[in-house]
Amino acid sequence: MVHALNEIRRVLVKGGSLIDLRPLLDRWPIEVSSNGENREVGRATDLPGPLADDGAANQAMAESEHRGWFLRERQDIFPFFYYWDTPREMQEHIDETWNDVIQIEDDLWSSLRSSWATANADARVRIRLKMMITSLHKKNSFK
C-alpha cells in the first residue's frame, strides 16, 4: 500500500490533492426504514481479514505522511446507505458481494424479516456503512 501511495505521489503535480474515500468496518447497523423513521435491528459482524485491511490502510496513509509525501488537510466520517425493498434482496446481495467482508447471523436475519414484515407497506431495509473521507496534498515534487 505504501508503494501505491508513492506511485500516486509520482503522478500528482506538486501541491496536487489525494482524496482517500473508503468504508471502515465498524459493525454496520442493519435497519428497517419506514414512513421516514429508521429502526436498528442489529449489527453486522466484521470479518477479521477486512478488519486487518482497514488497519493496514490507515497505517500506510500515516506512513506516507511520516515520510513527508503528503500532508493531511481534513477528514470526516459520514454514513452511506444501501437500501433494498425486502430482506431477501438484501441477503442475496450481501451473500453475493460482501460474504468475505461481513457476516450477518441467522437470528439477525430472522429479526430483520419480522421487523420488516410488521412495518408499514413502504418499509425497506438498509445497511449503514461508516465512510471516511480524507484529503491530503502532495508536499514535494517527485525525484
Added chain:
Amino acid sequence: MTVQTDPERTESKFLQRYTDFTGKRVLEIGCGDGRLTWQYAKSAGLVTGIDLHGDDLRVATIDRPSDLEQQVSFARADSIHLPFQKESFDIAILAWSF
C-alpha cells in the same frame, strides 16, 4: 434484485466539499463501474478511471454519457504500477480501493 445506493447522495456532497474539480485532471483509482465517476466528471477537466476488474470497466465504458466520451477514459491498471507520466494529474481519488 434492486439495490439503491446512497440515494441521499451524501458521498457526492462530501466529495464536492473536499475538492474543486473544475478543469482539473483527475485520476480515480478503483473506479469500478463508474458509479462515483459520474458524480464529478462533468465539472472536471479530464478524468482517467482505473480498475483491475475488466467487467466493471466494461460497464463503466458502456454507461459513459456521450457528452463525456472525450473527457472520461478508463483503463485496466494496478495502483502500484500506474501507467502514467510523472506529474500528470491534479487530483487522485482512492475510491474504496484500500
